[in-house]
Structures are given as structure tokens and as C-alpha cells.
Amino acid sequence: MRRATIALASAMAAVSLSACSVVDSIGGADSSASPKKGDDITVGLLLPEKENSRYEKFDYPIIKKQVAELTNQKGKVTYANAEADPGKQNTQLQQMIDAKVDVILLDAVDSKAIASGVKKAKDAGIPVIAYDRLAQGPIDAYISFDNELVGEVQGRALIEALGTRAAKSKVVMMNGSASDPNAAQFKAGALSQLQGVVQIVKSYDTKGWKVKYAKANMKDAISAVGLGDIDAVYSANDGLAGAVIDTLKTAGVSKVPPVTGQDAELDGVQRVISGDQYMSVYKSYPDEASAAAELAVYKVQGRGIEFEALTGDLVDSPTNKGIPSRMVPVVTLKKDNIKETVVQEGIYTVKQICTDKYKSDCAAIGLK
Numbered sequence: 001m002r003r004a005t006i007a008l009a010s011a012m013a014a015v016s017l018s019a020c021s022v023v024d025s026i027g028g029a030d031s032s033a034s035p036k037k038g039d040d041i042t043v044g045l046l047l048p049e050k051e052n053s054r055y056e057k058f059d060y061p062i063i064k065k066q067v068a069e070l071t072n073q074k075g076k077v078t079y080a081n082a083e084a085d086p087g088k089q090n091t092q093l094q095q096m097i098d099a100k101v102d103v104i105l106l107d108a109v110d111s112k113a114i115a116s117g118v119k120k121a122k123d124a125g126i127p128v129i130a131y132d133r134l135a136q137g138p139i140d141a142y143i144s145f146d147n148e149l150v151g152e153v154q155g156r157a158l159i160e161a162l163g164t165r166a167a168k169s170k171v172v173m174m175n176g177s178a179s180d181p182n183a184a185q186f187k188a189g190a191l192s193q194l195q196g197v198v199q200i201v202k203s204y205d206t207k208g209w210k211v212k213y214a215k216a217n218m219k220d221a222i223s224a225v226g227l228g229d230i231d232a233v234y235s236a237n238d239g240l241a242g243a244v245i246d247t248l249k250t251a252g253v254s255k256v257p258p259v260t261g262q263d264a265e266l267d268g269v270q271r272v273i274s275g276d277q278y279m280s281v282y283k284s285y286p287d288e289a290s291a292a293a294e295l296a297v298y299k300v301q302g303r304g305i306e307f308e309a310l311t312g313d314l315v316d317s318p319t320n321k322g323i324p325s326r327m328v329p330v331v332t333l334k335k336d337n338i339k340e341t342v343v344q345e346g347i348y349t350v351k352q353i354c355t356d357k358y359k360s361d362c363a364a365i366g367l368k
């Protein structure tokens with residue numbers, strides 16, 4: 001049902017966008033819209049952290065480029081990164097309200113703590129669109145990936161890796177930050193596959209998604225379970241997977257057990273190629289970030305029909321019901337589909353992935 005809605009929304013978006021470009025090409029504005037503003041707009045973008053490279057390498061530059069393209073190069077993006085500090089993000093949000101930006105794209109560090117700031121923006125007449133993480137408070141729309149599906153894909157991959165050993169296998173869970181609602185969805189998706197199938201011997205939430213905490217938690221798991229007795233690690237993203245694998249290696253593991261990840265970070269992809277990391281999940285940053293830029297611009301310009309076409313799904317947050325939303329699908333990334341995913345989408349070149357250290361691993365899977 002939910003997936004049918006997604007497919008329908010995408011189809012509607014395609015129809016609506018092509019219809020719009022026809023109108024544009026003959027020089028008119030969309031007659032169905034009541035534009036509030038022209039192209040000279042400012043989009044405020046609040047991203048949560050820098051420890052994972054996606055935000056500064058993909059999300060921000062793609063949103064910036066798309067906003068410019070959608071506004072004849074006149075629209076601007078004001079960007080701030082909270083570096084995993086909820087207080088800092090509240091201040092940054094307030095600064096954007098004071099600067100009277102036209103719309104805010106918000107990827108919350110702490111979805112609950114930011115709710116009062118969202119309300120302030122709303123009261124100041126500034127729409128807020130939740131980006132990637134569903135912030136609480138009166139937000140206007142939500143754009144993200146299908147986060148529960150991310151967890152399901154990760155969980156299923158571990159079971160596949162363990163094969164007939166699954167029932168006897170001891171699995172450690174390295175989850176994301178408790179203040180990020182996505183982390184709860186990744187965990188729920190993974191548990192829907194793992195529970196009752198493997199033995200979950202330890203489970204940690206990683207404060208602020210920080211590598212240093214993941215390392216400490218992994219050390220704790222090793223001393224509690226025993227290095228040789230950990231058969232697999234569910235790791236919510238590539239940053240945490242790197243920490244888990246490092247800690248296992250430092251402890252002297254003879255063979256790294258299957259470890260999951262997400263984000264297709266460059267070093268994550270390289271670990272998948274070398275066999276240190278079992279899989280990652282590729283989430284198309286161009287799809288998510290472009291749609292976010294479109295939503296922001298349509299909202300400010302009062303292009304309601306196009307806005308609705310992009311947000312055909314509805315989600316609830318703990319504070320608000322029926323939020324118009326869009327969920328972008330995700331893809332498992334393994335050794336055999338690196339070319340079809342990150343290379344084909346222009347995320348990395350083969351040259352970037354296959355550095356000297358990975359030359360022979362790349363050759364072994366025919367990546368050239």
C-alpha cells in the first residue's frame with residue numbers, strides 16, 4: 001500500500017514536471033499556482049553533523065545547485081552544520097529565522113529538542129521542511145528515504161551472510177543515535193529480520209552517531225561476548241561500521257565477521273570491495289537532495305500542485321499527524337553492483353574507489 005503510493009507519487013511528479021516545463025518553454029507561469037515569490041529566494045539549510053561525509057560532499061552541494069537551477073541562478077542557500085550539537089542547531093535555526101530566510105530545510109540533530117524552534121519559524125511565517133530526519137513540531141513536509149526498508153535490507157543481508165549458521169550466531173547491534181528518529185526505524189527494520197532468527201547478544205545506541213562511542217561500545221561487546229564468539233555485527237551506517245571493524249582488528253580478530261553499513265561512504269565502499277565490510281546501503285543523494293530543493297522552491301513560490309505531486313504519502317510524527325511526505329527507495333550495495341550504483345550515478349569514479357591499496361581487490365571483481 002505504502003509502496004504503491006510512492007510509485008504513484010513519482011509518476012504524478014513526472015507528469016506534473018513535464019507539464020510545467022512545457023508551460024515554461026512558451027514563456028508563461030503555471031496558471032494553477034498563485035506564486036508568492038519569484039526566483040530571488042533564500043533557502044535555509046540545517047544539516048546535523050560532519051563526521052559522515054554525505055552532508056558536505058553530497059546533500060549540501062546538490063541542494064545548492066538544484067535551488068540555483070530551479071530559480072534561474074537567482075535563489076541562494078544559507079547553510080549551517082550543527083556538528084551533532086542540538087543546542088548549536090537551535091541557535092542556527094534562530095539565526096535563520098532572524099535573517100528571514102524564505103523556507104528552511106531541516107535535518108535535525110535531535111528531533112524533539114528542535115520542535116520549539118520549528119514552531120518559532122512557523123510563527124514567523126517561514127515554512128519548515130524536514131530533510132532526511134523527521135523533526136517534531138509543525139513541519140510542512142518531510143522528504144527522506146524509506147528508513148525502515150534500510151534496516152530490513154541490512155538485517156536480511158546479515159542472515160544471508162550467516163546462512164545455515166544463523167540460528168547459532170551471536171550478533172551485536174551497533175545502532176544510531178537515540179535522538180535521530182531514523183535510527184529507531186533502521187533498528188526496527190533490522191529487528192524485523194533478525195529477531196528470533198539469530199541471537200542478539202548486545203545492542204547499543206550510539207550517541208550522536210559518533211565513531212568514538214561506537215569504538216568504546218565495540219570494546220565492551222568484545223569483552224562481554226568474547227572476540228571469537230561474535231559472528232556478525234549489525235552496524236547502522238558506514239561510519240559506525242568503520243569503528244566496529246577497526247576495533248575488531250585492533251583486538252586481533254583473525255577474520256572480520258559480516259558487518260553491515262549504510263550511506264556508501266567512500267571508505268565503506270572500499271571496505272566492501274576488500275571484503276572487510278559485508279555490505280552497505282546506497283541511498284541516492286541526488287534523488288533525495290533534488291526533491292528537497294524542489295519542495296523548498298515550490299513552497300516559497302506557491303506552486304501547490306507541484307508540491308503535492310512530490311509529497312503523495314502521509315506520515316505522522318509524535319507531535320503532528322498527516323505530514324505530506326516523500327520516501328525515496330534504497331538499494332543494497334555489495335561487491336557485485338558497485339558499478340551499477342555509485343559509479344553509474346556519478347557519486348564516485350572507479351579511479352577514486354580503486355586507489356593503489358584496492359587495485360587488486362578491484363581487479364578481482366572486474367571493477368575498472
Ligand code: BGC
Nearest residue numbers: 052132133180182209237263
Ligand atoms: C541518516 C544516515 C546517516 C546518519 C548519521 C541518519 O539520519 O539517514 O544516512 O548515516 O543519520 O548522520
